[in-house]
Amino acid sequence: MRLFDEFSFSCPLKINCGSRALENLPAELSAFNANAPLILASRDQVGKKRIGSVVDAFKTSGLTLGIYDRLPDRPQPDLMPVLARMYRDGACDSILALGHGAVVDTAKCLNLMVSEGFHESVDEAGEEASDPGPLRPLMLVATAAGNGDEATGYANDGIRRLCSPRLIPTVVFIDPAMMVDRNDRDVVDGAMIALVHAVEAFLDDSAGPMCRAYAHTAIGLIMQHLPAALRKTDRKKNLSAVVNGQVAAGCAYFSSSPGICHVLATGLKEGTDLPLGFLMAMLLPHVVAEAGYNQPEQVGELLYPMVGADIFAVTAADLKTPRTIALFWEFFDALNAELSEKIPSAIVDSDMTVEQIERIRSHLASGSSDDHVARILEGARRGVTAMDN
Known part of the structure; x- marks a missing residue:
C-alpha cells in the first residue's frame, strides 16, 4: 500500500x-x-x-x-x-x-x-x-x-x-x-449510494490508508449482507450489518473527494426518475474498468473486501481487476432477482434520451477528463465495460 x-x-x-x-x-x-x-x-x-x-x-x-x-x-x-x-x-x-x-x-x-x-x-x-x-x-x-x-x-x-x-x-x-421493514427499493437505493462512495474512497489515494480501511469494511458488509436481507433471511440482523457498512462508507466519503461515479450519476439523475443509487450502481462497473487502466493494482485490491483474504491471495494479479468487475455484475444480478424495480444494466434500459446523455457528458467533461467520461458513458449506454470490448 x-x-x-x-x-x-x-x-x-x-x-x-x-x-x-x-x-x-x-x-x-x-x-x-x-x-x-x-x-x-x-x-x-x-x-x-x-x-x-x-x-x-x-x-x-x-x-x-x-x-x-x-x-x-x-x-x-x-x-x-x-x-x-x-x-x-x-x-x-x-x-x-x-x-x-x-x-x-x-x-x-x-x-x-x-x-x-x-x-x-x-x-x-x-x-x-x-x-x-x-x-x-x-x-x-x-x-x-x-x-x-x-x-x-x-x-x-x-x-x-x-x-x-x-x-x-x-x-x-x-x-x-x-431496522424498519422499509420497501426494498429504498433499502437498495441507500445501500448503493454508500457502496459507490466506499469504492471511490477506496480508490482515492489522497484520502489516506485509514479512510481506505473504513471503505474496505463498508464494501465487505454491504456486498455480503444486502442480498441476504432482501431474501428476508434473518432480515433485521442483515440490515444491521448493511447499516454498519453505510456508516463506515459515510466516514470514508467525508474524508475523500466525490468521485466520478457520484458526479456522473448526479448529472444523469436530472433526466430520469430512477433512484440515484440505481444510477450509481449502473455506472460503477464502467468506472472501475476505466480506473483499471490507470491504476490496475489499486483496482485489483478491491477484490479483497469482496471475496476475503484466501481467495484474493490465490487470484492471479492480472485477473483481479476483471474478477472485481464481474463480481459487481453478479452482485447486481443477485439484487435484481429480489427487486420488482431493477437496477438497469445499461442507460438504454432507462428513460433517458441520447440527447440528454450527450448534454450531460458535455456539461461534466472538460480537458483531460473528457475521454474518461466519454468512455464511461458509452460503456454504460451499451451495458458493456471497456474490458469486454
Missing part, C-alpha cells in the same frame, strides 16, 4: 451496535453531562412503535425528554425556528435523531442553531467558512434506507448543503430492533 505524502482523516463518531444498543442511550448522554435530549423523528418513516422503543430506553434513567415526531420527508427551513424554540423552552441540552435522511439533516442543522458559539459559519455555497466551535451532543439511532450521509459532516437545510466536521454525530446506535 502506498502512503500518500499528505492526507487528513478524522472520525469522531462512536458506534454502539448490538441487540441491546438502545439501553446505552442514557449512559452515553450522561457521559457528556446531557440530561434532557430532544428526540427528532418522523412517524411516517419509523412508526410509533420504534419511537416508543427509544422512549422506553429512558424509563429508569431520570432524564427529561422532549419529542417532535412529525418531521417532513424534506428539510423545511421554516420549521427550524420552531424546533429551536422548542429546544430552548424545554431546557434541552442535546439532540437524538431517530431515522435517516431529512430527519438527520434537520437534527444537524438544529444543533448548529442551538449550540453556543454558532455565528453563521457556513457560506451560501455550502462550503465551510470557519469552525463553528463545539456543538451540543447529537446522538443518532440509525435505521435502514439511509445512505451513509447521516454519518458525515454534511447536512441539507432545505436551501443549501452545509459542511463541517462538527456536524458529525457524537454516537450512532445500530440496534436490530430499529
